[in-house]
Structures are given as C-alpha cells and as structure tokens.
Amino acid sequence: MVSDRITIALDAMGGDRAPAMVLRGADIALQRHPDARFMLFGNEAQIAPLLAKLPLLGKAASLYHTGEVVADDAKPSQALRAGRRSSMRLAIDAVADGRADGIVSAGNTGALMAIAKFVLKTLPGIERPAIATMFPTRRGESVMLDLGANIECDAENLVQFALMGDVFARTVLGLLQPTVGLLNVGSEDLKGNDAVRGASARLRDGTIPIRFYGFVEGDDIAAGTVDVIVTDGFTGNVTLKAIEGVAKLFSESLRASFHYSLSARIGYLFARGALKKLAARLDPRGYNGAMFLGLAGIAVKSHGSTDAFGFANAIGVAVDLKVNGFLQKISDELARLSNVPATEQSAAL
Amino acid sequence: MVSDRITIALDAMGGDRAPAMVLRGADIALQRHPDARFMLFGNEAQIAPLLAKLPLLGKAASLYHTGEVVADDAKPSQALRAGRRSSMRLAIDAVADGRADGIVSAGNTGALMAIAKFVLKTLPGIERPAIATMFPTRRGESVMLDLGANIECDAENLVQFALMGDVFARTVLGLLQPTVGLLNVGSEDLKGNDAVRGASARLRDGTIPIRFYGFVEGDDIAAGTVDVIVTDGFTGNVTLKAIEGVAKLFSESLRASFHYSLSARIGYLFARGALKKLAARLDPRGYNGAMFLGLAGIAVKSHGSTDAFGFANAIGVAVDLKVNGFLQKISDELARLSNVPATEQSAAL
Numbered sequence: 001m002v003s004d005r006i007t008i009a010l011d012a013m014g015g016d017r018a019p020a021m022v023l024r025g026a027d028i029a030l031q032r033h034p035d036a037r038f039m040l041f042g043n044e045a046q047i048a049p050l051l052a053k054l055p056l057l058g059k060a061a062s063l064y065h066t067g068e069v070v071a072d073d074a075k076p077s078q079a080l081r082a083g084r085r086s087s088m089r090l091a092i093d094a095v096a097d098g099r100a101d102g103i104v105s106a107g108n109t110g111a112l113m114a115i116a117k118f119v120l121k122t123l124p125g126i127e128r129p130a131i132a133t134m135f136p137t138r139r140g141e142s143v144m145l146d147l148g149a150n151i152e153c154d155a156e157n158l159v160q161f162a163l164m165g166d167v168f169a170r171t172v173l174g175l176l177q178p179t180v181g182l183l184n185v186g187s188e189d190l191k192g193n194d195a196v197r198g199a200s201a202r203l204r205d206g207t208i209p210i211r212f213y214g215f216v217e218g219d220d221i222a223a224g225t226v227d228v229i230v231t232d233g234f235t236g237n238v239t240l241k242a243i244e245g246v247a248k249l250f251s252e253s254l255r256a257s258f259h260y261s262l263s264a265r266i267g268y269l270f271a272r273g274a275l276k277k278l279a280a281r282l283d284p285r286g287y288n289g290a291m292f293l294g295l296a297g298i299a300v301k302s303h304g305s306t307d308a309f310g311f312a313n314a315i316g317v318a319v320d321l322k323v324n325g326f327l328q329k330i331s332d333e334l335a336r337l338s339n340v341p342a343t344e345q346s347a348a349l
Numbered sequence: 350m351v352s353d354r355i356t357i358a359l360d361a362m363g364g365d366r367a368p369a370m371v372l373r374g375a376d377i378a379l380q381r382h383p384d385a386r387f388m389l390f391g392n393e394a395q396i397a398p399l400l401a402k403l404p405l406l407g408k409a410a411s412l413y414h415t416g417e418v419v420a421d422d423a424k425p426s427q428a429l430r431a432g433r434r435s436s437m438r439l440a441i442d443a444v445a446d447g448r449a450d451g452i453v454s455a456g457n458t459g460a461l462m463a464i465a466k467f468v469l470k471t472l473p474g475i476e477r478p479a480i481a482t483m484f485p486t487r488r489g490e491s492v493m494l495d496l497g498a499n500i501e502c503d504a505e506n507l508v509q510f511a512l513m514g515d516v517f518a519r520t521v522l523g524l525l526q527p528t529v530g531l532l533n534v535g536s537e538d539l540k541g542n543d544a545v546r547g548a549s550a551r552l553r554d555g556t557i558p559i560r561f562y563g564f565v566e567g568d569d570i571a572a573g574t575v576d577v578i579v580t581d582g583f584t585g586n587v588t589l590k591a592i593e594g595v596a597k598l599f600s601e602s603l604r605a606s607f608h609y610s611l612s613a614r615i616g617y618l619f620a621r622g623a624l625k626k627l628a629a630r631l632d633p634r635g636y637n638g639a640m641f642l643g644l645a646g647i648a649v650k651s652h653g654s655t656d657a658f659g660f661a662n663a664i665g666v667a668v669d670l671k672v673n674g675f676l677q678k679i680s681d682e683l684a685r686l687s688n689v690p691a692t693e694q695s696a697a698l
Contacts, residue, residue, distance in 0.1 A: 073537040137597050148534050151542055185497050185586040188422040193500055193583060218590025222598040234542060235587050237534040238580075241567025242588045243595050249487050249571040250599045253627055260623035267623075271616025274609035278602055 005035055006322050008315055009100035012042030013069040014107025015158040016305050018041070022106065023050045024300075025311025027057040031317050032312070036060065039094050041087040043067060066090055070111045072304070074296065079111030080118055088112060092119045093313055095297045102298030102318035104289070106311060109301055113292060120297035125334050128153075129294030130161045131233070131301060133240065135287050137224025139154045143169055144221065144229040145307045147290055148237035155198025158182065162203055163334070165228035166210040171329035172321070173227070181226035183235060191215065195232065201341035244284045251279065273335060289314030293330070298322055354384055355671050357664055358440040358449035361391030362418040363456025365654050368392070372399045374651075374660025376406040381661070382668050385409065388443050390436040392416055413437055419460045421653070428460030429467055437461060441468045444646045451647030451667035453638070455660060460648055462498045462641060469646035474683050477502075478643030479510045480516060480582070480650060482589065484636050486573025492518055493570065493578040496639055497586035504547025507531065507579055511552055512683070513642040515559040516575035520678035521670070530565035530575035532584060535648065538562065544581065548618070593633045600628065638663030640670065642679070647671055 010026060012019040026038050034298035037060050040047060047104035049060050068086040070079045083089050088107050094100040096119045100296040100345050105112050113129065124130055145161050146153070153161075162180050182200055189200070196215070203212040213226045218239065219230055230240070230250035254275075258268035268275070280286065288310035292299040298321045302314035322329070357377060361368040368391050384407050389396060393414035400407050404669065417435040419428045428648035430439050437456050443449040445468045454461050471478055481494035494510050495502070502510075511529050518527035533541040538549070541633055545564070552646050553562040561573045567588065570578055580588070603624075607617035615625070629635065637659035641648040647670045670676070 073539070075539055083659055138536055138601070150532065185500065185583055190424055191421070218587040218592070219594030219597070221591050222594035231587075234534055237582050238532055238567040239588050239591045242570050243567070243591055245568030245571035246592050246595045247599065248568070250596065250631065252487070253631065254603070257623040257627045259618060260626070264620045264623035267616040267618070267620025269616070270619065271607060271613040274606040274613035274616075277609070278606045282599065282602065 006033070006102075006319055007037040007038060007039060007100045008318050009039040009041065009094040009103040010092045010315075011088045011103070011105035012040045012047055013087040014105040014112075014304070015302065015311070017307070018106060019047050020050055020305070021308050021311055022306035023047065023054060023057065025315060026061065027054045028308055028312035029315035030057055030060050032316065036315075036319060038062070039064060039091065040101055041066060041091040041094075042069075042088075044258050050238050065088060072108050074108055074111055074116035076110040079108065083115070083167060089115050089119070092116055092299070095299070096120055101322045102300065103304060104300045104311075104318050106302035106304050106306060106314070109148055110255075112206040112299070112301055113269070115300045116292055116295055118300065120295045122294050123331055123334055126164070126294035127160060128151050128157055129292050130164060131236075131290045132165065132293050133287060133290040134173075135221075135240075135243070136281055137171040137222055140219070140223030140286050141173065141224070142224050142227050142229060143173065144231070144236060144240065144289045146231065146233040146236050147240055148233045149292070150233040152234070153195055153232035155195050155202060158195055158199035158232065159202045159208065160294070162199070162210060162212070162228070162230045163208065164330070165230055167330050168291075168293060168326075169227045171333065172324055172326055175227055177211050178227035179213045180228040180230060181220065183215065183221075183229055183231035183239070184215040187215045187217065199230075236283050247282055247284055251282070285310035286313060289317030291317060296327070296331075298327065305341070354386060354666055355382065355451075355668055356386040356388060356449045357435075357667050358388040358390065358443040358452040359528055359664075360437045360440045360452070360454035360456050361396055361460075362436040363454040364651065364655070364660070366656070367455060368396050369399055370655070370657050370660055372396065372406065373657035374664060375410065377657055377661035378664035378668070379409050380407055381665065385664075385668060386413070388413060388440065388449055390415060390443075391418075391441045392436075411648035413439060421457050421459050423457055423460055425459040425463035428457065429463045430459070432464070438464050438468070441465050441648070444471055444648070450671045451649065453649045453651060453660075453663050453667050455653050455655060455663070458497055461648070461650055463650045464609060465641055465644055465646070469648065470646045472680055473645050474643050475503070475513070475643035476509060477506055478641050478690060480585075481514065481641045481642050482636060482639040483522075484570075484589075484592070484628055486571055488573030490522065491573050491576050491578060491581070492522065492568070493585060493589065494642060495582040495585050497582045499582040501583070502544055502581035504544050504551060507544055507548035507581065508551045508557065508662060509643070510546070511559060511561070511577070511579045512557065513679070516679050516682040517640075517642060517675075518576045520682065521673055521675055524576055526560050527576035528560050528562045529579060530562040530569065530587070532570075532578055532580035533564040533566065536564045536566065537586045540618055548579075550671045596631055596633055597696065598622040600631070634659035635662060638666030645676070645680075647676065
C-alpha cells in the first residue's frame with residue numbers, strides 16, 4: 001500500500017479516555033503506516049507529557065494547542081457557533097485548508113457532523129451526509145448507513161443514503177454490483193413507516209441505477225443478505241450499538257465457559273488458536289471508525305468509548321479512504337449518476 | 350408448578366412451517382405441561398394426518414376445522430374485516446368466550462395484534478397494547494417492548510409501555526423495584542426525537558411511580574443495564590432481530606472454529622459440556638414467545654420462522670402467564686397506578 005506522506009488531523013481531546021487514548025492510538029497507527037504524519041489539536045499541558053513518552057509519535061506529530069473542547073453534551077448548533085477554537089473545529093479546519101488529508105475524532109458525534117458539514121461542505125447532490133461503517137457478516141463484509149447523523153429521515157434522505165452506500169461499496173469495497181437493502185420491520189411492501197415505503201418506491205422506479213434488493217430485516221444484517229444496509233440514524237445507531245453489545249456479551253460468556261471446569265480449560269488450550277482467529281474477526285474494535293459519507297473531505301468518527309487499538313483502526317479508515325482516492329471516486333460517481341457537474345460545490349448547511 | 354387444566358388455543362396455520370411445526374411444538378409443550386389441553390384451529394385435511402402421528406397430543410387436543418388463513422402479507426385491517434373464519438380469529442375468539450386461557454400464533458403479527466385488540470379489548474387505561482419479550486443479558490434477564498405492534502409512537506405511547514413493562518417485571522419476573530430505560534441514540538437529555546424526549550420528561554416528572562433510569566443505548570440491552578427497555582415498535586423490531594441475527598452468526602462461527610484444525614476438534618471434546626450450557630443459555634428459541642401486553646386476555650406471538658422447539662417455548666410463555674395470574678395482577682397494578690377502577694373495561698380500538 002502506498003501511503004505517500006498522508007497527514008491526519010486528530011481531535012486529541014475527543015473520547016472517554018482522551019487524550020491518552022488518542023495518542024496511544026496514533027502511535028499504533030504509525031507503526032502500521034510509518035509514513036503517516038499527525039496533527040494533534042488539544043491541550044498542550046495534557047498532551048505534551050504523554051507525547052514525551054512516545055518518541056516515535058513525537059517525531060511524526062505536530063502539536064497545536066487549544067484550551068477549548070466540544071463537550072459531550074453540547075448541542076451541534078452550540079458547538080458550531082461557540083466552538084471555533086475547539087480541538088475538533090481546528091482539526092477539521094486543517095482538512096478544509098489542505099494541511100491535512102483527513103480528520104479523526106472520538107468526540108461528540110452531532111457536533112462533529114455539524115462542524116464537518118459546515119466547514120468541509122457536502123458533495124454536489126447530497127442534501128444530508130450520513131455516517132457509515134463496515135461490519136463482518138456471514139458472507140464477508142457489509143456497510144450500513146446512517147448510524148446517527150440524521151435522527152429523523154424522510155424518503156428522499158434514505159434514497160440518497162442508498163446512493164452513497166452503493167458508490168462506497170463499489171469504490172472502496174471494490175464490489176462490481178453491490179446489493180442495497182432498506183432496513184424495515186418486514187419484507188412486504190406495506191410494512192414500515194412512510195419514509196421506508198416512499199424510499200422503496202423511489203428505488204424501484206428505475207430512475208436510480210443501483211441494485212435495490214428491497215426491504216431487509218434486522219437479522220439480515222449479520223446474515224450479509226445485502227452489501228449495503230440503509231436506515232435512518234435513530235434505528236441505525238441503536239441497532240449497531242445493540243449488535244456490539246451482544247458481540248461483547250457473547251465473547252465474555254465464551255471466555256467464562258472455558259473457566260467452567262478443568263475439562264473446559266483443557267479444551268481451551270487445544271482450541272486456542274482457532275478461537276483467537278474467531279475473536280479477532282468479530283472484535284468490534286477492528287471495525288471502529290465510522291465514515292462521514294457525502295462530505296467534500298475525509299472525516300472519520302471513532303467510538304467515544306474505544307481504546308487505543310480501536311482508535312488506531314479509525315485512523316486506518318481515514319488513511320484507507322485517502323489511499324483509495326475515495327473522495328474523487330465518489331464525486332465522479334455522484335456526478336455520473338445525477339448528471340450534476342462534479343466541480344459544482346454544494347453550499348448547503 | 351400447578352397447571353390445573355390450562356387450555357391453550359393454537360393458530361395451527363400460522364408460521365413458515367405450519368401446521369407441522371405447530372403440532373410438533375404442541376407435542377413438546379405437552380410433555381412439559383402434561384395437564385395442558387389444546388384447541389387446534391386450521392385445515393383439517395392438513396392437520397388430521399399429522400395429529401394421527403402424535404397420539405399423545407391427539408388425546409390432549411381438539412381440532413376445529415377452518416379453511417381460512419390470514420395471509421402473511423395481509424394488512425391488519427383486511428385480516429380484521431375479512432378474516433372472521435380464519436384460524437387466527439377463531440383461536441382468539443376461543444379466549445374471548447372463555448373456552449381457552451390463552452392463544453398462541455406464529456402468523457402475521459400485525460393481524461394478530463389487530464384481531465386480538467378488537468376481540469379481547471385492551472386493559473383499562475391502555476391506549477395501545479405492545480409486544481414484549483424477555484431476553485438474556487449479562488446480569489440475568491430483561492424485558493423489552495414494543496417489538497413491532499406500534500411502528501410510530503408518540504411520547505404518551507412510550508410512557509404507557511414503560512408502565513406495562515414495569516408491572517410485567519414486578520408480577521411475572523418477580524422484581525421488587527425494576528429499573529426502566531428508554532432506548533435512544535445517547536444518554537443526554539437533548540438526544541433523540543420528540544417522542545423519546547417527551548416520554549423522558551413525563552417519566553421524570555414524578556407522577557408515574559416507576560424507577561426510571563433514563564435513556565439507555567443499544568449496548569445497554571445485552572449489558573442488562575435496566576430490567577425493562579422501552580422503545581417504539583420499529584426500533585424494537587429491527588433491534589431484536591438484529592441481535593438474534595448476530596447471536597446466530599456467532600454460534601455458527603464458533604461451531605466452524607472447532608472444525609478449523611485437529612487441535613480445535615480435540616479442544617471441543619474437552620469443552621463440550623461447558624459450551625453446551627452456553628449454547629442453551631443463548632439459544633434464541635429458548636426466548637421465543639412475545640407477549641401482547643395491555644390486552645384483557647393472554648396472547649402470545651411466536652416467531653414465524655421458529656421450529657417446534659421454539660414454538661413449544663412460546664406455548665410455555667402463555668402457560669406461565671396463566672399460571673402466574675398475570676392478567677389479574679396487571680389489571681390490579683394498572684388500576685392502582687392510574688386510579689382507574691379495574692372493572693371498567695376499555696372499548697378502545
């Protein structure tokens with residue numbers, strides 16, 4: 001993989017265990033992408049001592065002090081107006097003015113989306129950006145959106161998410177004809193609310209050149225029935241977190257099972273190699289890093305509660321998007337699909 | 350457990366593999382509850398030959414022929430008007446006129462709810478019944494509602510679900526002070542849509558005597574953060590099915606892991622006992638059987654795709670509700686909480 005001096009701007013103050021988690025995450029990411037450079041935005045008094053203990057990262061990172069932080073409970077509108085010197089805002093600004101190739105934050109999701117949308121702008125034809133993530137399925141890997149950027153969605157929003165998910169699956173996942181499904185409470189036409197029924201009708205009418213599978217249900221997510229799962233931000237957020245919670249419970253229960261008896265402990269010794277492969281495949285930290293699709297810049301949101309290993313993966317997502325030329329590809333595809341010139345920037349917010 | 354001649358009415362034609370699955374399920378349930386009696390509603394030509402092969406069930410069951418079935422894609426309103434001789438409707442009628450103590454169906458959920466609500470009526474003070482199920486968590490067992498009866502909910506609906514969930518947890522789960530949480534995309538007050546914010550404000554204002562924990566997120570479901578999880582039917586349905594899908598993927602992946610190498614196979618032989626305990630605890634069929642809370646009669650919905658083992662558990666849920674005197678307890682509790690006389694029946698639909 002070519003990683004020709006990619007620079008990632010990091011909101012060093014975002015996340016439950018920031019800034020230590022962010023710095024250790026960047027240090028792990030640096031071992032995977034030795035040519036990467038980092039811009040760290042945050043409180044120098046807290047960051048500098050931590051950075052001193054990570055000499056490798058110290059050489060690859062520049063520190064930009066700011067005392068301001070977007071609070072976890074700040075309203076997006078508040079963060080947008082009042083947080084112009086926040087670590088999150090300054091990191092996004094670095095992408096907007098071309099000093100960085102992408103921004104990663106584990107902070108307030110709503111604020112990150114609002115600021116990123118305002119500063120980076122949306123791609124031509126995109127009304128509302130969406131948060132997307134990849135996750136492991138029975139068949140391989142799928143992508144789901146929206147995961148919380150848009151709590152209430154109408155049919156048109158869902159149609160745009162379908163379009164963005166399709167382009168993402170083709171350009172980044174490399175699928176030739178990805179299938180797209182709408183998450184619903186049943187597969188029949190009459191099921192669900194107005195938004196999903198309306199979106200389904202639009203996606204079926206032949207004007208949008210994607211391979212629309214139809215409605216999918218909750219159990220189709222893990223089954224990998226489709227490559228792209230489209231839903232509103234409320235359902236997507238709750239569902240994804242519910243899945244993560246169950247995966248965690250399952251892992252813990254399995255671990256406990258192997259302590260259940262002497263026989264089980266012996267069994268573990270024999271099966272350890274295979275079980276570690278399974279654990280690695282299903283480890284949610286391996287899929288940390290949600291992409292903001294529809295913006296004219298690379299922005300990745302890490303889980304607030306992740307650890308350094310998870311944060312390093314979120315950085316990896318931003319690096320991958322840059323390396324794969326995602327922004328150019330999605331602009332080209334959107335232009336082709338919607339016949340809007342790719343150079344015409346939307347000024348929406 | 351006393352099971353003093355409990356009679357359960359079964360919609361023998363509901364479910365993907367009906368009527369064979371329903372009959373074999375009833376046969377399994379009969380072994381667990383030898384005093385139970387069954388009323389089977391459905392197509393005699395299909396049911397009679399199957400019943401002939403299950404002599405024990407044959408003695409405990411009566412067959413009521415009808416050629417009509419509620420289609421899986423029938424609209425609830427359609428099923429209500431046109432399906433008066435359907436297997437589902439006749440089974441519910443048997444509960445309404447006192448011939449049966451409860452009804453179990455694996456058929457069309459929307460139709461079952463609409464017919465059950467019309468025929469059995471709602472309990473005093475309940476505007477819209479909800480579908481609830483128990484599920485295993487890190488701490489033990491929790492209950493979640495609504496799981497699909499009410500696709501769009503306002504704040505008042507969610508408050509009523511909270512109340513019903515609280516009463517269910519106290520009377521059937523036997524908890525003294527169950528905690529109740531509202532499913533949302535974050536724990537802060539401003540997160541979510543109008544319905545969850547409005548419901549939260551109502552549940553906090555002190556007029557409703559339940560132990561309201563506040564907002565919970567998707568990962569709190571498996572963690573067992575609260576005893577009762579309240580959500581709208583769209584989110585609840587998608588989330589529950591997503592969880593089931595992941596549990597299934599995890600089980601399959603684990604099984605595959607033990608075939609990964611000779612060493613892993615040997616490991617399985619040693620750990621088998623412990624793993625089987627784990628599998629049994631997390632088997633979704635063990636939690637099959639969603640209760641319709643808020644109706645003046647016992648109605649249980651089985652998964653349409655379940656097998657005989659899962660259907661037997663759904664029958665077990667109906668039997669347990671009857672044995673525990675759930676209906677009387679919930680009527681008493683609702684009357685106490687809302688100061689509405691328990692004898693005053695709501696005629697709402």
